[in-house]
Amino acid sequence: GEQVEQLPSILRVQEGSSASINCSYEDSASNYFPWYKQEPGENPKLIIDIRSNMERKQIQELIVLLDKKAKRFSLHITDTQPGDSAMYFCAASRSGGNNKLTFGQGTVLSVIP
């Protein structure tokens, strides 16, 4: 089955700087790549996603990039704020909402004021 690797596991950045999280996947048939933010004691919340027909997507301060050839995708948070501190997970799945998401190991992001 699909395997998703996520790095780094821990990321500390200064407020106002950018934070980048990288993921790689193995299944070339994967074509849907969401990112989830999970705060302590809460459920994972979908923050942005990208499909394989796109290379770049931006929602406000969140940018996702997808390199299908290299089987890599990444999340970039620009102008980080303390409220961005949380755990972030990447995931991958094949087409069709029936297919399960395979999650990365997670990144703990700390934004230092």
Add this chain to the structure above:
Amino acid sequence: NSKVIQTPRYLVKGQGQKAKMRCIPEKGHPVVFWYQQNKNNEFKFLINFQNQEVLQQIDMTEKRFSAECPSNSPCSLEIQSSEAGDSALYLCASSLGANTGQLYFGEGSKLTVL
């Protein structure tokens, strides 16, 4: 606030006891997933349904869990005989299915097995 409703939020069981969790998917979402998130925050897919039919499940679920999504009733996931290693957050998610792919998670049921 999540539109996927999970109950209970917390449950504590002894080893060997049954542990049952329920999930009401978001209205209009025919696909339901159950995931286990362990203390290391790792996600493990357990089972998914489309309407009342099981789409996929892992061996552990088939052997040790009982799960269903009856029409007009909450979906449920029940561990038949809890083990210490089952202590985790059990997350239910629902999806429109087809080609949307977007999963929306409930708040989870945190199981502690003593």
